[in-house]
Each structure stands twice: as structure tokens, then as C-alpha cells.
Amino acid sequence: MPxxxxxxxxxxxxTVAEGTSVAAAVLNAGYSMRxxxxxxxxxxxxxxxxxxxCRVTIDGCQHRKSCQVLCATGMEIETT
Amino acid sequence: xAADAIVIGAGIVGAACADELARCGLKVLIVEAGEIGGGAxxxxxxxxxxxxxxxxxxALTHYSARLWEELADELPSGAExxxxxxxxxxxxxxxxxxxxxxxSFYAQRGVRxxxxxxxxxxxxxxxxxxxxAGALFVPADAIVYPPRVAAFLVECACRNGAxxxxxxxxxxxxxxxxxxxxxxxxxGASAPALSPGLDIQPRKGHLLITDRxxxxxxxxxVELGYLKSxxxxxxxxxxxxxxxxxxxxxxxxxxxxxxxxxxxxxxxxMKRMLERAALYMPSIGRLSAIRGWTGFRASTxxxxxxxxxxxxxxxxxxxxxxxxxxxxxxxxxxxxxxxQILNRQPAIPLEPYAPNG
Ligand SMILES: Cc1cc2nc3c(=O)[nH]c(=O)nc-3n(C[C@H](O)[C@H](O)[C@H](O)COP(=O)(O)OP(=O)(O)OC[C@H]3O[C@@H](n4cnc5c(N)ncnc54)[C@H](O)[C@@H]3O)c2cc1C
Numbered sequence: 001m002p003x004x005x006x007x008x009x010x011x012x013x014x015t016v017a018e019g020t021s022v023a024a025a026v027l028n029a030g031y032s033m034r035x036x037x038x039x040x041x042x043x044x045x046x047x048x049x050x051x052x053x054c055r056v057t058i059d060g061c062q063h064r065k066s067c068q069v070l071c072a073t074g075m076e077i078e079t080t
Numbered sequence: 081x082a083a084d085a086i087v088i089g090a091g092i093v094g095a096a097c098a099d100e101l102a103r104c105g106l107k108v109l110i111v112e113a114g115e116i117g118g119g120a121x122x123x124x125x126x127x128x129x130x131x132x133x134x135x136x137x138x139a140l141t142h143y144s145a146r147l148w149e150e151l152a153d154e155l156p157s158g159a160e161x162x163x164x165x166x167x168x169x170x171x172x173x174x175x176x177x178x179x180x181x182x183x184s185f186y187a188q189r190g191v192r193x194x195x196x197x198x199x200x201x202x203x204x205x206x207x208x209x210x211x212x213a214g215a216l217f218v219p220a221d222a223i224v225y226p227p228r229v230a231a232f233l234v235e236c237a238c239r240n241g242a243x244x245x246x247x248x249x250x251x252x253x254x255x256x257x258x259x260x261x262x263x264x265x266x267x268g269a270s271a272p273a274l275s276p277g278l279d280i281q282p283r284k285g286h287l288l289i290t291d292r293x294x295x296x297x298x299x300x301x302v303e304l305g306y307l308k309s310x311x312x313x314x315x316x317x318x319x320x321x322x323x324x325x326x327x328x329x330x331x332x333x334x335x336x337x338x339x340x341x342x343x344x345x346x347x348x349x350m351k352r353m354l355e356r357a358a359l360y361m362p363s364i365g366r367l368s369a370i371r372g373w374t375g376f377r378a379s380t381x382x383x384x385x386x387x388x389x390x391x392x393x394x395x396x397x398x399x400x401x402x403x404x405x406x407x408x409x410x411x412x413x414x415x416x417x418x419x420q421i422l423n424r425q426p427a428i429p430l431e432p433y434a435p436n437g
Contacts, residue, residue: 055291062291062293063291063367063368064368
């Protein structure tokens, strides 16, 4: 049986395959990641930790680069 | 147009001088080698702070802080003027005694301050570590974004007929052959290059800015131990000095070093500075930093800027040497310089700021 991780994104429960990045989980769940200072939705662009467009709050810590963090059971993810 | 006054350097000090002189009807030429406000003015923290190291420092910073209050309504929003107030943080009882001393010093001179005990401080700044002794709150101190203010003051000068020559570096005063114009040397830490003999040493500082964390810090926070470290001349020093930007970013300072003219970031100093910050605000280490840089303060042996006629160069006036307070003292510098040029009565005594060479 494949291993999975249970995370919450904006308060909703999601189960993802082990090794899924937070960025992939958030996009699969249908959310954008953050709102620009001019109010536009932003999401992962480079996928390799350079562009900073994919920042989300993970376990209360703001501005984490979601493409660089793997989902782990119990993780609380919030987009803005 | 023949200029009456040539201001060399469009940092915040030169910009303020140009604005004041143009306002008084002089034809002003501003000569800037690089960007407006691109020198120390772009590097600094923009904390407008009333200081009490000496009567002359108090007089200048207090006078200037009131001028900032008057200017505040005219400033563009990009100048980010915020009357956030300063909290001088006391770590122990000894520093609490300093809080009380400062409180009465300011009270005697008409500056309102409040003494915060440990509990008040915890409420005012929840991200400070527990167990600090208290703080002195100076509500009227403010924060600005200095390069935008410098640009605004140049715009004001130009509306009053000043002309700006950008991208021109003056190598020698003799280049400015117009014998009738008075010249203002407002080139900050580079002032001795044009006015040999002026005693100004560059004093390097490091800063680091984070991503946006609105509310993480609410006032300009400065440790009281700062006074000890800022004054030791021979040693490199760091102090806890943290500022909330209007964007929600946290600007973290600062270090002081002599004997270096290399602007490169020294990781040894950056590390010490951040360790000091984390000592006061343990959770600051969880914030994500986006940029670090350095700048050079123009320090003088008397710890006061030079504002007045050069004793060696006829027609030359000096407005340089503002160390770590040039944003605060820029506006008063411009007034005091114009007072001397135009024979007006100055608001405070001029003698302490006489150029030494
Ligand atoms: C790390 C750090 C933190 C600071 N924090 C604060 C703070 O919180 N509050 C505060 O009040 N102050 C602070 N300061 C101090 C403040 O930034 C300076 O005192 C102030 O910016 C000095 O302004 P200035 O116009 O004299 O110099 P500068 O801004 O350096 O301007 C000089 C200008 O002259 C030009 N120039 C130089 N030579 C020539 C030439 N030969 N020909 C033509 N142009 C020339 C340069 O290009 C430059 O634009 C800080 C400084 C540092 C380094």
C-alpha cells in the first residue's frame, strides 16, 4: 500500500502521496498560494525555490516556499 | 543661469540644504555624482530620534524632529512617515536606572516620554523575550523611507528654481570656477576628498530586511546597551535595533566598524548582529530575510556634524559628518546652514557644529 500524508489546507483535510510537495498539494486542492500586494493571485512559477511566488504559511510560519517543503502528516497549510 | 549656491551631493542633507536655500530665493545648482539619495541615505534606517548624549546633540535632534513633524503632512506617501515611537529597551535593573535618568532628562526639556515596566513592555511588544526589565517609550519619534524624502526635497528645490545636474562628479573645488557662487559640501563620508583636512571617518554599518510580517514589531526598538556599544571607538560593535516598515517588513540593525571602506557584507558582522537581535527577539530567527547591505556613516571626533563655513576654503560651506543621525538632523542642518549664509537668527546655538578643518 502506498504511503500517504494527511494535511490540512485552509482548514480542509487532504490526503496526498508521500513525497508530494506542499506546492503540488495546494495546486491540486485548487488554491492559489498568495495574494500580491496589488491583490492578484499568485502561484508557484519556477518550482525550484527561486521565484518566491509560492509562499504559504506552514504550521504558523509565514512565507515558506511551498515548492521546497514536502507534505507531512499533521501539517497545517494556509494560503492568503 | 549663474547659480548663487552650488550644493554638491544630493543625499538627504544636500537635498534639504538645496530646498531651504531655494525657498529663500537663492538660485541653486545641485550636483550629484550618482542617484539622488543613493549614498548613506539609501543605506540608513530612517529612524527620526531625539538623542541625549550631549546638550548639543539633543538640541539638534530635537529641533530637527519638530521640523519633521511640520513637514510630515507635505510628504508623499512613498516617504512612509510613521510616528511609531521609540522603545529604549532595558534588559536589567542597571539599564532601568538609565531609563529613569533619560525620562527626567527629556522631561526637563519638554519631551514627553513614558516609563514602561516589564509587563507593559510585554504587552507593547509580544515578540520580545520575557524577563526584560522595561523600557522608555518616546512617542513622538518617527520612521521615514529616506531616499524618497531626499527625492521629494530635490523636487521642492526644483519647483523653487533649483537645477539638478545628475551624473556629474566634482573632483576638485577648482572645477567650480564661478567665483561668486557659494559652495555647499554635502558629500557625506566623502566630504574630505573635496575639503582636505576635514576630520571625517567612514564608519561601516550592516542592515538586513525581512519579508512582510505585519505586526511582528510595532515600534522602533533599540537596546539601551546601544549607548555603550555605539561609543566604543576602537572595537567593532553590534546592537539590537529593529524597525517596523510600513510594508510589514522588519528592518534589522545594526553594526559599527571603523577602518573598513569595502562595502561587501562581512558575514562575521552580520552573524553577530543577528545573534544580538535573536537575544532580544528569539522568534526573529523564524522570519525570512530577503536582502542585506552595508552603508557608511560619516563620523567626526566630536560626534556632531559640521554645519558652517569651511575654515580653509573661501566660499565653501560644510554640511557633512552626520554619523548615524543624518536622517534625523538633515532638516535642522539645512535651517542652520541657511541661517549662517543669510545672517538669520538661528533657533539653537551654532558653535558646537563649527567645522574643524
Ligand atoms: C547602517 C546605517 C543606519 C543608519 N540609521 C539611521 C537612522 O536610523 N536615523 C538617522 O537619522 N540616520 C541614520 N543613519 C545615518 C544617515 O543615513 C546618514 O547620516 C545620512 O544619510 C547622511 O546623508 P548625507 O546626505 O550627508 O550623505 P549621503 O547620503 O552619503 O549623500 C552624499 C551624496 O553625495 C554624493 N557625492 C559624493 N561625492 C561627490 C562628488 N565628488 N561629486 C558629486 N556628488 C558626490 C554621493 O553620490 C551621495 O549621493 C544610518 C546610517 C547607516 C550607515
